[in-house]
Amino acid sequence: AKKTKSSPRTKITDDPVKNFDKWKRKYNKTKKRVKLVQKTTKKRDWEVERGNIQNKLDYLHVNKFTYVFLILMMLLIMPSGLLEAQYRQPTEIQRQTIGFALQGRDVLGAAKTGSGKTLAFLIPVLECLYREQWTSMDGLGALIISPTRELAYQTFEVLRKVGKNHEFSAGLVIGGKDLKDESEKIHRTNIIICTPGRLLQHMDETATFHASDLHMLVLDEADRILDMGFADTLNAIIENLPKTRQTLLFSATQTKSVKDLARLSLKNPEYVWVHEQAKFSTPATLEQNYMVCELHQKVNMLFSFLRSHLKKKIIVFFACCKEVQYLFRVFCRLRPGISVLALHGKQQQMKRVEVYNDFVRKTSAVLFATDIAARGLDFPAVNWVLQFDCPEDANTYIHRVGRTARYKEGGEALLVLLASEEKGMIAQLQKKKVPINKIEVNPEKLVFVQQKLEAFLAQEKEQKERAQRCFVSYLRSVYLMKNKDVFDVFQLKLPEYAMSLGLAVAPRVRFLNKAQQQKSGVTQDNSGTAGHESEDDLKSFKAQLKGEQSKSQSSQSEEEEDDDEDENKDEETLKPAALLCGFNEEDEDDQKDQDLLTVKRKDVFNINEESQDDEAKNQKQKESKFKDAKKIQKKNFRVNTKKIFTEEGEVVQQWPPLQKTVVPDEEEEETSGINVEAAKERLRKEDQEFDKIEYRRKIKEKHRKKGDDDDNDDDDDDEEEEAVAYLSGADEEFDPSTLPDPDKVDSSEDDDSDDEVQQTQVGKKKPRKESTVTPLDTGLSLAEDEELVLHLLGSHS
Numbered sequence: 036a037k038k039t040k041s042s043p044r045t046k047i048t049d050d051p052v053k054n055f056d057k058w059k060r061k062y063n064k065t066k067k068r069v070k071l072v073q074k075t076t077k078k079r080d081w082e083v084e085r086g087n088i089q090n091k092l093d094y095l096h097v098n099k100f101t102y103v104f105l106i107l108m109m110l111l112i113m114p115s116g117l118l119e120a121q122y123r124q125p126t127e128i129q130r131q132t133i134g135f136a137l138q139g140r141d142v143l144g145a146a147k148t149g150s151g152k153t154l155a156f157l158i159p160v161l162e163c164l165y166r167e168q169w170t171s172m173d174g175l176g177a178l179i180i181s182p183t184r185e186l187a188y189q190t191f192e193v194l195r196k197v198g199k200n201h202e203f204s205a206g207l208v209i210g211g212k213d214l215k216d217e218s219e220k221i222h223r224t225n226i227i228i229c230t231p232g233r234l235l236q237h238m239d240e241t242a243t244f245h246a247s248d249l250h251m252l253v254l255d256e257a258d259r260i261l262d263m264g265f266a267d268t269l270n271a272i273i274e275n276l277p278k279t280r281q282t283l284l285f286s287a288t289q290t291k292s293v294k295d296l297a298r299l300s301l302k303n304p305e306y307v308w309v310h311e312q313a314k315f316s317t318p319a320t321l322e323q324n325y326m327v328c329e330l331h332q333k334v335n336m337l338f339s340f341l342r343s344h345l346k347k348k349i350i351v352f353f354a355c356c357k358e359v360q361y362l363f364r365v366f367c368r369l370r371p372g373i374s375v376l377a378l379h380g381k382q383q384q385m386k387r388v389e390v391y392n393d394f395v396r397k398t399s400a401v402l403f404a405t406d407i408a409a410r411g412l413d414f415p416a417v418n419w420v421l422q423f424d425c426p427e428d429a430n431t432y433i434h435r436v437g438r439t440a441r442y443k444e445g446g447e448a449l450l451v452l453l454a455s456e457e458k459g460m461i462a463q464l465q466k467k468k469v470p471i472n473k474i475e476v477n478p479e480k481l482v483f484v485q486q487k488l489e490a491f492l493a494q495e496k497e498q499k500e501r502a503q504r505c506f507v508s509y510l511r512s513v514y515l516m517k518n519k520d521v522f523d524v525f526q527l528k529l530p531e532y533a534m535s536l537g538l539a540v541a542p543r544v545r546f547l548n549k550a551q552q553q554k555s556g557v558t559q560d561n562s563g564t565a566g567h568e569s570e571d572d573l574k575s576f577k578a579q580l581k582g583e584q585s586k587s588q589s590s591q592s593e594e595e596e597d598d599d600e601d602e603n604k605d606e607e608t609l610k611p612a613a614l615l616c617g618f619n620e621e622d623e624d625d626q627k628d629q630d631l632l633t634v635k636r637k638d639v640f641n642i643n644e645e646s647q648d649d650e651a652k653n654q655k656q657k658e659s660k661f662k663d664a665k666k667i668q669k670k671n672f673r674v675n676t677k678k679i680f681t682e683e684g685e686v687v688q689q690w691p692p693l694q695k696t697v698v699p700d701e702e703e704e705e706t707s708g709i710n711v712e713a714a715k716e717r718l719r720k721e722d723q724e725f726d727k728i729e730y731r732r733k734i735k736e737k738h739r740k741k742g743d744d745d746d747n748d749d750d751d752d753d754e755e756e757e758a759v760a761y762l763s764g765a766d767e768e769f770d771p772s773t774l775p776d777p778d779k780v781d782s783s784e785d786d787d788s789d790d791e792v793q794q795t796q797v798g799k800k801k802p803r804k805e806s807t808v809t810p811l812d813t814g815l816s817l818a819e820d821e822e823l824v825l826h827l828l829g830s831h832s
């Protein structure tokens with residue numbers, strides 16, 4: 036056999052060239068095969084190193100975690116080219132927590148803002164899943180919960196960078212995104228970064244999603260997620276998670292509440308508070324000052340501040356969305372010389388991301404924001420944080436100022452306080468080890484913008500309404516603050532504040548009046564109708580306010596969690612705010628809240644009638660309706676009176692509607708003589724019934740008009756849906772706009788949205804419609820028809 040095998044070889048050797056070619060082909064083939072085998076079996080460098088570390092981890096002491104960390108950093112970061120991102124040395128919180136986390140311990144990590152807590156939990160998340168050889172088939176392995184969408188988005192981006200070489204699937208699950216699309220992918224996702232509301236929504240609604248194999252739960256900004264605003268949502272989420280999981284909690288203001296921690300069923304957690312012994316709780320590179328400024332000077336102060344910091348990157352924090360909305364618009368028009376951006380919870384998700392990215396990119400700009408931007412956001416190179424409104428508490432202060440002076444960088448913070456807030460707030464800050472100095476405003480440097488704002492408001496009605504909402508919303512936020520040592524709404528000078536926003540008259544805030552009455556023990560007798568409010572009414576009113584507040588807090592909410600921007604839920608989150616600070620337009624749904632707020636309608640909204648400017652032209656139709664109505668009132672004209680006759684020949688007035696008795700006739704027969712009391716009662720009932728019907732009609736009419744306006748309003752997206760208003764009830768003055776518009780009576784009859792009350796009471800809609808739909812065919816020519824009609828009319832009169 037050997038011979039037969041060798042014979043061909045000998046044959047080949049006969050032709051050396053052919054022989055060499057054949058040998059070369061064979062050699063190349065073998066070389067290729069070897070290379071292929073080598074390629075498939077050879078581990079990448081970082082994989083080899085990971086193997087080594089894994090072996091070493093078992094015997095390394097916790098104190099040696101610097102070493103572990105450095106190697107981990109090399110494994111995770113260097114291969115992805117992130118050395119450029121300056122992750123060369125671990126920060127203190129990373130050094131101290133990663134070791135415990137890798138040992139599988141539950142960790143409570145606390146360190147100053149900007150100290151690198153994000154990597155302190157992302158590295159263990161990746162490492163843990165890697166060790167478990169997690170694949171997409173294994174489903175959810177790690178869950179990271181953030182209080183705001185922006186923070187979740189930011190964490191997701193960091194994870195994408197540091198986990199570049201891993202094959203895990205990661206998903207961002209936040210409100211405002213396509214729920215269906217998320218539902219289809221979520222069961223294949225290994226690491227989810229989410230906001231609580233949206234996660235719970237998937238737990239409830241997405242059949243394929245389950246978290247029963249979860250290994251690691253991370254709460255970023257843990258104290259915020261554990262606070263009252265998220266309580267129910269978080270409890271529901273935790274119920275769906277396995278008890279065997281590992282839990283990591285991180286925040287710059289970590290909770291120590293045993294009650295909070297018990298909810299999470301932590302197992303012998305390791306508490307790592309890096310800066311516990313530090314002299315201050317804020318970064319050493321942060322310079323902090325506060326100034327006392329009168330409420331009505333704040334806008335001037337802000338404008339002056341921006342004018343003198345044109346080349347800086349600044350974040351300005353406000354108390355509520357409506358303040359941001361209004362002041363953002365007017366500041367854009369004031370053109371301070373620096374680009375102005377706004378970020379708040381009532382923006383659509385796309386807009387929020389756009390603003391976020393825009394501000395990240397810009398080197399000089401000012402961002403007007405609510406507290407949705409207060410926690411965790413890592414905007415690069417922010418020079419200044421200005422707190423236009425006093426923060427809710429010292430923790431909120433610490434997070435807000437933490438948006439600057441991050442990771443060894445410097446920064447400055449300025450807190451603007453009212454005189455009434457100074458003592459209480461500064462005491463809180465001192466208690467929390469915040470070093471802050473008082474500085475004075477230089478009155479000579481103040482630029483006054485009030486007149487310009489007045490001019491803007493005169494030109495644009497919408498702007499004026501925004502200013503009014505801003506006014507009420509700010510007062511509401513102050514009123515609802517828990518700490519009454521700091522926040523006292525009754526100390527605020529309302530007329531001056533309104534004027535500083537460009538308003539000529541302060542809108543009346545009814546809940547304040549009531550609270551004031553209660554405070555001073557004064558009761559008001561309205562001689563009849565509404566009477567004075569009882570203690571109980573007031574209590575339930577306050578409870579209602581508080582209820583709304585806790586709802587809205589759940590997202591600081593106007594804000595934070597607001598996971599529910601998907602159309603349906605969005606309304607829910609908008610509602611509380613709308614209930615409490617609506618204006619100018621009436622809405623049926625708000626009837627129950629009409630006692631909460633109201634405005635001096637005449638004083639506030641008729642200002643522009645005197646200034647006959649362009650707006651008058653735009654509003655021509657509405658104005659003419661008003662004027663006509665007023666004229667009619669003065670001259671005592673009766674408009675559009677229409678009479679028809681019954682078959683018996685009785686005259687029936689159809690328009691304007693007559694006030695009909697609501698008391699059954701029998702009653703009249705029963706009584707003999709004149710019963711004054713009964714008559715009074717009857718009249719009162721009649722009045723009530725008529726008022727009710729008339730009131731409902733007015734609301735529906737306005738509601739319909741608003742709908743029309745909204746359809747035409749292209750500029751304002753969903754933000755403008757907040758506009759809701761209240762009619763004052765019994766003490767309401769006559770509104771001429773409720774009279775029929777002489778120019779529109781005909782057209783309005785064709786409007787399908789006309790309400791039932793009007794139809795039944797006025798009884799004019801049906802007959803008119805019928806007559807136009809089926810005209811009487813007389814068999815005569817048009818001219819003859821006309822003649823006949825004239826004749827008939829002549830004989831009637």
Ligand SMILES: Nc1ncnc2c1ncn2[C@@H]1O[C@H](COP(=O)(O)OP(=O)(O)OP(=O)(O)O)[C@@H](O)[C@H]1O
Nearest residue numbers: 121122124125126148149150151152153287411442
């Ligand atoms: N080891 C490191 N080396 C260099 N830079 C780092 C390191 N770790 C984190 N950083 C950078 O420090 C900055 C702040 O980090 P991070 O956002 O994690 O802070 P934080 O402690 O979570 O702050 P906050 O309390 O405000 O949420 C980021 O820009 C991050 O890239």
